[in-house]
Amino acid sequence: MKTRAAAIAAMLVAFAAHAQCPSEGDCRTPHETPGCVMPECCTLVCEANPLCCEVTWDQACADAAIELCEGISCPSAGACTLPHDTAGCSDYACCELVTAIDGWCTWASWDEACARLADQLCAVKPCTIDQGVAIDEQEPCYERMNDGCGVGFYSSRISPQCGLAFKGRITSGGPRDLDWFSLDGPSTRRLRVAIDAEFPVELQYFLGDCEGPNEVKWLVAHPICSGTLMLNFVARAGTSSMILGAGNADASMRNGLDCDDIDPENPPAPDDPPPQQLFGVRWRVRLDCLPIGDIDGNGIVAPQDVALLLNAWGPVPREVPFDPRLPDADLDGNGEVGAPDMAILLGSW
Amino acid sequence: MPRYPAANLLATLATAAAVALVADVARAQDQPLVFQGNLYDQLPEPFFPTMFKVRELDGDGFPDLILAGRDPDDRLMTRRGLGNGRFEALQTLAAPGFTDWLETGDIDADGLIDIVTAWRGDVPRLVVHRGIGSGLFDEAIVLAGVDFGGTGRDPQGIALGDFDRDGDLDIAVSNYISQSVDVFANHGKLAFERTDRVRLATFFGGVAYPRIVAAADMDGDGDLDLVANEVGGSRVAVLRNEAGRFVKAVEYRVPQIGNERPGAPGMQLADADGDGDMDVLVPALLLETTQKVVCFVNDGSGRLAERLVGDSSPTGYNFSLVGADFDGDGDMDIISGAAIPGTISVGRRTAAGAFTFEIDIAYQFGQLIRHLDAADVDGDCDLDLVGIDGPSRSVFVRRNVTPQQSGCGGGLASVEPADAPSMPKPFRGEVPRLDRDRDGAFTAADVAIWLSEISRPRAIGGTR
Numbered sequence: 001m002k003t004r005a006a007a008i009a010a011m012l013v014a015f016a017a018h019a020q021c022p023s024e025g026d027c028r029t030p031h032e033t034p035g036c037v038m039p040e041c042c043t044l045v046c047e048a049n050p051l052c053c054e055v056t057w058d059q060a061c062a063d064a065a066i067e068l069c070e071g072i073s074c075p076s077a078g079a080c081t082l083p084h085d086t087a088g089c090s091d092y093a094c095c096e097l098v099t100a101i102d103g104w105c106t107w108a109s110w111d112e113a114c115a116r117l118a119d120q121l122c123a124v125k126p127c128t129i130d131q132g133v134a135i136d137e138q139e140p141c142y143e144r145m146n147d148g149c150g151v152g153f154y155s156s157r158i159s160p161q162c163g164l165a166f167k168g169r170i171t172s173g174g175p176r177d178l179d180w181f182s183l184d185g186p187s188t189r190r191l192r193v194a195i196d197a198e199f200p201v202e203l204q205y206f207l208g209d210c211e212g213p214n215e216v217k218w219l220v221a222h223p224i225c226s227g228t229l230m231l232n233f234v235a236r237a238g239t240s241s242m243i244l245g246a247g248n249a250d251a252s253m254r255n256g257l258d259c260d261d262i263d264p265e266n267p268p269a270p271d272d273p274p275p276q277q278l279f280g281v282r283w284r285v286r287l288d289c290l291p292i293g294d295i296d297g298n299g300i301v302a303p304q305d306v307a308l309l310l311n312a313w314g315p316v317p318r319e320v321p322f323d324p325r326l327p328d329a330d331l332d333g334n335g336e337v338g339a340p341d342m343a344i345l346l347g348s349w
Numbered sequence: 350m351p352r353y354p355a356a357n358l359l360a361t362l363a364t365a366a367a368v369a370l371v372a373d374v375a376r377a378q379d380q381p382l383v384f385q386g387n388l389y390d391q392l393p394e395p396f397f398p399t400m401f402k403v404r405e406l407d408g409d410g411f412p413d414l415i416l417a418g419r420d421p422d423d424r425l426m427t428r429r430g431l432g433n434g435r436f437e438a439l440q441t442l443a444a445p446g447f448t449d450w451l452e453t454g455d456i457d458a459d460g461l462i463d464i465v466t467a468w469r470g471d472v473p474r475l476v477v478h479r480g481i482g483s484g485l486f487d488e489a490i491v492l493a494g495v496d497f498g499g500t501g502r503d504p505q506g507i508a509l510g511d512f513d514r515d516g517d518l519d520i521a522v523s524n525y526i527s528q529s530v531d532v533f534a535n536h537g538k539l540a541f542e543r544t545d546r547v548r549l550a551t552f553f554g555g556v557a558y559p560r561i562v563a564a565a566d567m568d569g570d571g572d573l574d575l576v577a578n579e580v581g582g583s584r585v586a587v588l589r590n591e592a593g594r595f596v597k598a599v600e601y602r603v604p605q606i607g608n609e610r611p612g613a614p615g616m617q618l619a620d621a622d623g624d625g626d627m628d629v630l631v632p633a634l635l636l637e638t639t640q641k642v643v644c645f646v647n648d649g650s651g652r653l654a655e656r657l658v659g660d661s662s663p664t665g666y667n668f669s670l671v672g673a674d675f676d677g678d679g680d681m682d683i684i685s686g687a688a689i690p691g692t693i694s695v696g697r698r699t700a701a702g703a704f705t706f707e708i709d710i711a712y713q714f715g716q717l718i719r720h721l722d723a724a725d726v727d728g729d730c731d732l733d734l735v736g737i738d739g740p741s742r743s744v745f746v747r748r749n750v751t752p753q754q755s756g757c758g759g760g761l762a763s764v765e766p767a768d769a770p771s772m773p774k775p776f777r778g779e780v781p782r783l784d785r786d787r788d789g790a791f792t793a794a795d796v797a798i799w800l801s802e803i804s805r806p807r808a809i810g811g812t813r
Contacts, residue, residue, distance in 0.1 A: 083496050085472045104502055104526070108471035111495045111502065113527070144789055147554050174787030175554030206552050212584070212601035213652060216551055243552055251527070252551065254787075319594040 020053040027065040041069035080118035094122035113250040127225035137168035141259035148180030149210030157182040162289035172257040181242040198280025200224040202247035221249040232297030293345035381709040384747035388434040398737040403724040407484030419447035419804035434746040446470030449505040467504035501527035510564040510573040513593030523562040555788025565627040568651030578616035581786030612797030619672040632667035640667040657704035662687040662694035673723035677753035686718025716740040730757035
């Protein structure tokens with residue numbers, strides 16, 4: 001497994017072979033001093049032409065950089081947390097991390113998605129979680145068994161039970177790994193989910209089946225290593241699923257969480273790059289069933305829940321995304337909080 | 350005293366008229382659709398046309414063309430219609446970055462038509478070419494970019510409409526790589542603000558690749574909703590307008606046909622069943638069988654309640670379509686364009702109320718019919734067929750010579766021989782079997798993605 005620290009250490013050893021890498025000056029334009037600012041590019045060019053690191057970074061070195069360093073853009077001009085028209089950004093380690101996850105940032109432009117990744121990930125120290133006692137999803141990370149309609153063929157879903165915890169792994173790749181939890185049921189129910197993960201969490205609530213109509217009622221992005229994500233939400237009657245993946249509000253994470261199990265039917269070739277795990281891949285999910293009237297999720301239906309319902313009285317706003325972190329008082333799911341919801345609440349007192 | 354009471358007379362006349370109408374419709378449905386041979390114009394090297402809009406630009410009464418394209422020489426083109434199905438160069442505009450779609454409308458409220466498009470390249474831009482009169486346009490003004498306004502990655506589809514109902518035209522953009530639809534609100538004086546970004550198919554393990562976005566009032570509530578096709582995963586997405594905002598999509602999968610899940614490379618909104626609301630037409634690309642067209646039938650509430658399948662091209666891979674009433678019988682016919690070989694399949698509606706088509710003829714032209722439209726280019730008041738073949742850089746017109754119920758059209762007597770001195774040759778190569786949408790399986794969707802991404806004439810031979 002190649003971790004972030006190991007990857008950077010290996011790179012530094014390689015750069016040390018060329019004492020002028022990195023150095024001052026743009027790799028793609030000639031300058032008087034030897035070496036240039038991009039460590040990888042500098043090393044590549046100096047391996048081809050040692051004079052570039054010994055004498056001066058002349059036009060031949062700049063031309064070689066243009067030819068050899070396609071897709072290398074770390075570091076480059078521009079703050080990592082601000083969008084800009086050019087690829088790469090000025091903080092080398094941050095630039096390397098973001099571009100390892102999102103290739104667009106290294107060969108196209110540093111757009112707002114790149115900037116947000118930098119903002120969310122670059123200052124964070126990776127963490128590990130204790131999966132504790134939990135039922136293993138039993139999905140080898142090179143397989144896509146619990147991916148619902150997330151893949152070209154229909155696969156299964158995890159069937160959670162109230163009061164039990166599950167554990168598993170999420171990996172990126174093509175297709176990226178998703179873990180679907182079946183929340184099918186004949187009536188609306190209130191659920192509380194607690195999620196710990198070693199990667200940035202993208203959690204969705206999916207209504208409907210694979211053929212459609214289906215919709216993602218809500219999507220929550222939970223920052224990496226920011227503690228347990230706790231949600232208390234109403235699961236609708238009929239077919240629905242909770243989907244756990246890696247990503248943020250802008251995009252799903254498709255690189256950087258490689259599987260480190262060897263697939264016996266598809267073992268890696270000797271020259272395949274090592275797995276790249278920028279963060280840990282493990283997760284733990286616990287699901288609890290609450291009384292449907294327990295809007296605040298404290299375990300009992302009480303006057304505070306009535307107050308929350310009255311506070312939400314009226315139509316549920318449809319012109320803003322639904323936020324499951326806020327109290328959900330639309331107990332019958334008809335898009336309006338009113339007397340029928342009050343009746344449901346009182347019925348679960 | 351009249352022989353018949355007035356009411357009886359009226360009823361009799363109405364019955365007779367209805368019988369005559371039914372007979373006329375039946376006759377029309379029995380009459381094949383007939384189009385004259387290709388009139389075509391070749392575009393300059395290395396322009397690869399991707400889409401066009403038919404508009405009257407220069408005030409001469411003849412429809413003109415505006416062409417988007419993938420062009421290493423960074424051009425967007427307009428062509429003057431000559432009124433006989435031919436076009437000549439009118440204006441070339443700078444477009445640094447490929448363009449895949451364009452729309453026209455009066456964005457700046459100055460009374461002149463403007464062109465809105467998006468530069469897809471590494472530094473995406475949403476731009477407008479302001480109309481300056483006489484069918485000419487100014488060079489591009491950037492409305493949104495990476496560092497302001499927040500364009501998405503690979504903006505391809507464009508739709509215009511007054512989404513927030515404040516009296517001006519707003520812009521919706523489908524981002525092929527970002528897998529999202531952006532909505533930009535028009536604040537006047539060419540100031541635009543991105544108000545919504547809706548991610549599509551977030552539940553999909555592969556990549557959705559939305560290509561086309563279109564606007565229509567799908568749910569009958571008086572405002573404009575959005576519909577997008579997803580080439581990866583083969584879905585369509587309906588985004589409802591909620592008080593001028595778009596917050597989520599309801600998605601529908603293209604139905605399985607035989608043993609296959611078809612690709613959905615294109616899309617058009619049209620009232621396919623004549624019930625007054627917009628349905629969604631999709632060319633269904635299949636690997637193993639005759640090509641099909643799929644109609645997602647709107648039940649009037651914006652819900653696509655049914656998925657109907659109709660016949661289409663007997664060969665090739667369906668990529669584009671246009672639904673229009675080509676024989677004037679009051680129902681919609683469908684002409685679809687395929688790739689490898691480029692085939693134009695003329696499908697005539699054969700039964701009122703049913704989604705069944707008779708393929709009257711399949712014309713072969715070029716290698717990839719990327720876009721089709723219906724417009725009266727020769728002024729005889731019936732709808733002619735206009736299309737583009739990407740690899741051969743061709744605009745082609747087939748004049749409609751089908752006898753029309755309405756009395757329009759030149760009729761069969763005006764059939765002219767095809768003007769095809771160097772008809773583009775059909776493709777003979779292999780389709781690459783790559784999982785392009787990264788969903789874990791090679792399917793028709795992957796061929797649809799391959800075709801939608803081709804941007805070089807030789808690419809269709811397998812080298813990109």
